[in-house]
Amino acid sequence: MGLLRTLLSKSITDTTGWCEDCAQLVPAQIVEHSGAIWLRRQCPVHGQHDAKQSKHPKHFRLMESMLEPLPPPILEHDIAHAKHLRGLFIDVTESCNMRCPNCLIDAKGMVSGKMPSLDETIEQLKAILPYKPVLYLTGGEPTLLSDLPKWISRLTGLGYDVKLLSNGIKLKDFDYVKMLYNSGCRWVLLQTDTMDDESLYALRGVKNTSEIRQQAIDNLVRVGMNIDLACMVDSNFNMTDMGQLIRMGFDTPGVRHVSLMPSRRLGRGLLTTDDNLLDEIEMIAAIDEQTSGRIKYRDWVMFFAAMHAIHRLTNDPDFATRRCFLPLPLLGDSKSFHPATRVSGFLKNPRNLRAFMKMASRGGRAEAASWSERSLLISIETFREPQSIDVQDAARCSRYYLVDGKVQMACHRNVIDRPLKRAEREKKLGRPAKPVRLPAGVLLKGDGRVTVEG
Ligand SMILES: [Zn+2]
Known part of the structure; x- marks a missing residue:
């Protein structure tokens, strides 16, 4: 099945993704198959995983044709750009x-x-x-x-x-x-x-x-x-x-x-x-x-x-x-x-x-x-x-965080760094960093619907 999917995929562009298993940046591609657009991540250790980018390939490709070329990266310390x-x-x-x-x-x-x-x-x-x-x-x-x-x-x-x-x-x-x-x-x-x-x-x-x-x-x-x-x-x-x-x-x-x-x-x-x-x-x-x-x-x-x-x-x-x-x-x-x-x-x-x-x-x-x-x-x-974060695309954004005296891509901070920080804390504590639950009376049903009770 995986091989078939690989054969049937149309590759759109190469980029960088994130492997959640090992928390590393890994090579990735944007591909189209099964009527959707996916971010395909290739982790040398944990293998290939697809995450949905868009349910609308035609729209995705139209917008893709109007994206700017990638800007020079602003690295954490590099302020030249x-x-x-x-x-x-x-x-x-x-x-x-x-x-x-x-x-x-x-x-x-x-x-x-x-x-x-x-x-x-x-x-x-x-x-x-x-x-x-x-x-x-x-x-x-x-x-x-x-x-x-x-x-x-x-x-x-x-x-x-x-x-x-x-x-x-x-x-x-x-x-x-x-x-x-x-x-x-x-x-x-x-x-x-x-x-x-x-x-x-x-x-x-x-x-x-x-x-x-x-x-x-x-x-x-x-x-x-x-x-x-x-x-x-x-x-x-x-x-x-x-x-x-x-x-x-x-x-x-x-x-x-x-x-x-x-x-x-x-x-x-x-x-x-x-x-x-x-x-x-x-x-x-x-x-x-x-x-x-x-x-x-x-x-x-x-x-x-x-x-x-x-x-x-x-x-x-x-x-x-x-x-x-x-x-x-x-x-x-x-x-x-x-x-x-x-x-x-x-x-x-x-x-x-x-x-x-x-x-x-x-x-x-x-x-x-x-x-x-x-x-x-x-x-x-x-x-x-x-x-599903496309790390290279995130670099097109002109908004950053100031963290410990460094500038950091906004999405990278919110999507990658904060979960890592959480995992680190949980490891140190030996338990979930903070118990979280829905507000009283707000119910999440099996079908993904959320409702408020009474
Ligand atoms: Zn991995």
């Missing part, structure tokens, strides 16, 4: 006040590397000067860091754009939000997912949080913050709410971006099984349906093609296409929005396109003001799991 680096995540705390059953990093004890002090961070950032990537402060929940406002004012004072990733609990306090704004924070990536309490409980493990989220949004709007609604999308719960989130984005002043990320078996990954893994194509189809056909598959492909063309002309990393990130700018209002790809003026004026992407990726600078219509970026960002 740091101009490719546009965003840098910094874990500022490992404390958290949510209990997400799908926590990407399985917070406490899993934020590998030492928590850097502010002074250490500033010292480490000097190594990549003159490049000043956008700094994403994350963790854990960064608002639990008592001197967060001090971090923000020092970093913005040095000329960095700072974006805060938050679950919103602390942001229900208006005075706190005001303090963050006054310290120089202009952009918050707010965990939103959905505004349905029952689904939020299943996804985040805490009851009745929709009101808190709404209060956080109101406070952010009141001070004039730019907002990115960050949504983990799960096929059992909030997949049906994406259209509503997009309309809410248009209706809320300051919302610049609705970021949709399908849930994955990373970290705890308790909600996600083989059966409910979402593919980007399924999300695209659902968005089409939930927006009454306003956003079509061809719009996503057209914008991807436009980015590819602009990157070839400008070599600007903001436009580099990669497999896991599908962006699409929308214009209009919540009742009559349309993809910017349908407006001839958008593609005719690359300066506007550039301004828009800058706005989306750089903390909402003034370029945005040149738009005559309300604009909103939506994106689908598909994380890989350990067995």
